[in-house]
Amino acid sequence: KFFESVSKTMPQDCKWYHWGDIDYGGFSMLLRLRKEITSSIMPYRMSKYELEKYENYTQTFSKEYAEKLLKLYEEARLEDCRECLNYMVKHKIKLEQEAMLT
Structure with a gap:
């Protein structure tokens, strides 16, 4: 409800970013936000580069x-995240966002 309220008051050209863990939960949340709020939400610091x-x-x-x-890799709404998801599966690694604050 909070994000829906914020979404309704934001300017149309406002850019949305999601910074989550580079794991199943982080990408699941991005998918949910894209489904429920706006498909233009971009992942922030959630790429192969950070891994x-x-x-x-x-x-x-x-x-x-x-x-x-x-299963997330197959989601069309996460097509821009496939390189990272593929790298995660190939190397069997994930990363908590707090680790990037060191």
Whole structure:
């Protein structure tokens, strides 16, 4: 409800960004925001570049987790995130956004 209220009062040319963890939850939230608020929300610091830059802070995950990420990969609304999602699955790594504050 909060984001819907904000969305209604924002100028049409306002740019929206979402900075979440580079993991299933972060991309799920981006997908939800794009579905429910506006499709123009852009990911912020949620790319392959951050995974490479902060690789010492990444965490590994299971095959089951990778399968969940692959479902997100298939989402048309996350097409611009596919490079990062593919890299995550290939290397089996994820990254908490707090790690980028070090």
